[in-house]
Amino acid sequence: MSNVDASPRNNACPVGQLPVSGQRAPDGCPVSARAADFDPFTDAYQQDPPEYLRWAREQEPIFFSPQLGYWVVTRYDSIKAIFRDNITFSPSIALEKITPTSDEANAVLASYGYAMNRTLVNEDEPAHMPRRRMLMDPFTPEALKHHEPMVRKLAREYVSRFIDDGRADLVDQMLWEIPLTVALHFLGVPEEDMDTLRKYSIAHTVNTWGRPQPEEQVEVAHAVGNFWQFAGKVLDKMRQDPSGDGWMFYGIRKQKENPEIVTDSYLHSMMMAGIVAAHETTANATANAMKLLLSHPDVWREIGEDPSLIPNAVEECLRHNGSIAAWRRLVTADTQVDGVDLPAGARLLIVTSSANHDERHFTDADLFDIRRDNSVDHLTFGYGSHQCMGKNLARMEMQIFVEEFARRLPHMRLAQQTFSYVPNTSFRGPEHLWVEWDPNANPERKDAGRRASTMPIRVGEPSRHAITRQVIVDSVTPVAEGIVRLRLVAPDGKAMPRWTPGSHIDIDCGTPDLSRQYSLCGDPAETNVLEIAVLREDQGRGGSTWVHTQVKAGDRLTMRGPRNHFRLDEDAGKIVFVAGGIGITPISAMARRARSLGIDYQLHYSGRRRSTMALLDDLAALHGDRLHVYAGDERHNDLAALLRTPESGTRIYACGPAKMLRALEICSAHWPDDALRTEHFVATKGQLDPAKEHAFEVELKDSGLVVKVRADQTMLAALRAANVDVQSDCEEGLCGSCEVRVLAGEVDHRDVVLTRAERDANNKVMTCCSRALGGRLVLEL
Known part of the structure; x- marks a missing residue:
């Protein structure tokens, strides 16, 4: 891939005389006028990238930007396909300066010995995956659990510093420093001056993804140069005693075992990039999340009343208003995206924040819905072999921060302010986030126990079982012997979630441990009510008996869903x-x-x-x-x-x-x-008997990993332990939510979801229960 032209193409028109649309830019380039006007350094893009690019998603999903010299890709399926194919779409330009800098600024960087090399973010195969596999263990959910007490302690201490003030800038007073502290702890780097590292990090962002003016470039170069030298000095000190805790110490030890894979220049570059990546994105993501949550007071109130909503609320915040707006890729061979021919050497700005608002994948994509059941499909962490390794550390921190605020300051609100952002194409978060509240109404003044109470944190993607909703029983009506119909409405009288025929909901039958699924049987056009009919089965597992003997009109129930894994083919003859x-x-x-x-x-x-x-x-x-x-x-x-x-x-x-x-x-x-x-109502084929099973391997084609599945382990559990996100619901082979595409290998199907033809095709597998007939499956993950 080093033979591909990677030189900047700013202000160039690569499309010749083949118009991408019916218009031409002012310079004659055959692109639309809106494409010619595209400028990601404007405030409109910084404030709301998805809205800024709505026209593109709807009318021109890929266009060439003469101002930027990049093709801009805006739709979900196309961007996910680009992430999936890291050969045709090389990540090598991900950390390249998007704005060429002056000779003077370049000389300043050279004077510091600045030599930023490849990292996990921008490295091509075949070098990338061996390093990624070698360095991944500290990022698995199991390995991350021991960081949770420290994050909780920091969150509690920082909130305590300003809880009686009634006003705070969450960015300056908490959301920047804690992720930086956690990042340094994770890396094993001694805590240095926070303000200096923050300055370094912002300078790195501006230098890589921003448009610094000529008079700013030298100052930015000095900050980046100092950052480079700081990273080198810390790394040299670590090498003197590599026995310490932290990912960089882990990398140094791996270097001794495999010096040809983990090189000196690689460690130095990863030290600098890791400090930025491990804290800046989390700081920005949390600030974006709090801004979004507080902009929706009803949602903020719900989270305070039901903290179990927080994991999925975090995912929806990452989808709706994430901290990564875009990534970049280099086309290595002539190809096509969304029907547009792209030549080798073309540069792509893939706007993941736009993809996260694509109506083709997310219904009512602009709606902020913390109960959205596919929020985890967002591309904020990327996808495939270059997906963010630190995603679950970020999730952990964000959940803890949101919980701390919701528990101790449920009456917090946004203060009047104008939000500003550091202009750049890719990283975004408000520079300041002012909030206010009445200290006299702080709950812990009456209940000191609220200060220390906590909820369990899910390290990894949230389960759909955590997405709950409170409903009121409007009526309970007998409709046959042993069958009652329940009409369920929202407590506030608003519309209930939309659903399609074949959908079901889960109801907690007295306790979350006794949750049962019931199909919806009403009219989808009746928007203010959901209906279920429940048969009393005295020999069942207790759910139906509870409904028949305990539930009455006016009761409040906990519901999950609706979800549909039994969809009607509306094109059937x-x-x-x-x-x-x-x-x-x-x-x-x-x-x-x-x-x-x-x-x-x-x-x-x-x-x-x-x-x-x-x-x-x-x-x-x-x-x-x-x-x-x-x-x-x-x-x-x-x-x-x-x-x-x-x-x-x-x-x-x-x-x-x-x-x-x-x-x-x-x-x-x-x-x-x-x-x-x-x-089906029940499934038995998926029950695991380790004595009768065999171990096998799962090759993840998109991620470049090979995961071993033990005889006593489901495929789903093995994938999650390897830091691979796979959504699931019933985990019994009933619902189909954990379906993954099979590329090679024979499947031992144990679900009751797939049709006979689908099983014979052997291109799908339910990871919660099915297994490999042989020794290996290759999956599109």
């Missing part, structure tokens, strides 16, 4: 719906939707007798002669006859007892492989 017993709940919503779309459908509903079959009157009124009822004391559904003749373009959706679903599988065996879609 015809649909056969089959429901058994309480399995009518998701099917009823699907049939309602098919009717509204004008899809040809039939609804076959079986039960022991009519008195035990829920929703019969409603279904008959809505579906007329499309509804076929099979009460056991009257007649039975002949599934073999129903499915005797396969129909092209027809889907079969079924939910009900396991016996019925097994019969459907047999009776539809001669249908197209993907015709039958089922929803």
